[in-house]
Amino acid sequence: MLDSVLTQLVAAAVSEAQRPLVAELAAARAELGEARRELGELRRALEQPASGGELVYLTVAQVAERLGVCQKTVKRWLEDGRLAHVRLPGGGIRVAVAELERVLRENARKEAAE
Known part of the structure; x- marks a missing residue:
């Protein structure tokens, strides 16, 4: 009990x-x-795509294709901090189109100055 x-x-x-x-x-x-x-x-x-039909973020492969370099080069630039990027929870990486355009403009200015 x-x-x-x-x-x-x-x-x-x-x-x-x-x-x-x-x-x-x-x-x-x-x-x-x-x-x-x-x-x-x-x-x-x-x-x-954004409203203008342009992608807002690009994959590493898309960045490499647009720049005419291999994906390893893009990954090295990401590691070196040359390209700002976003890491997705699943491990993916995206680069903003605006960031890519900024880097391209910066490189064009450097080449023009040489």
Whole structure:
């Protein structure tokens, strides 16, 4: 009889102690779901052309193609800090078209000065 009462008391105490944690977990799951939806929207936006038909962000391959260099060269420039870039959560890299244009203008000025 005493064991049964103690078991019930312990179960009730554990259940009561878990309630705030369960509520926190539910809130965290909802927040994670919202963050995943936003991330999906951002990924889709990165892949969509801007209103003028021009891509806003480029992949490493696209940057290499536009510059006429290999992808290794672009990656080296990213590592050296010559090109500002964005890292995606999945490990992908994107370069803003505006950043690429800035670097091209800067290089053109340097070449003109030589």
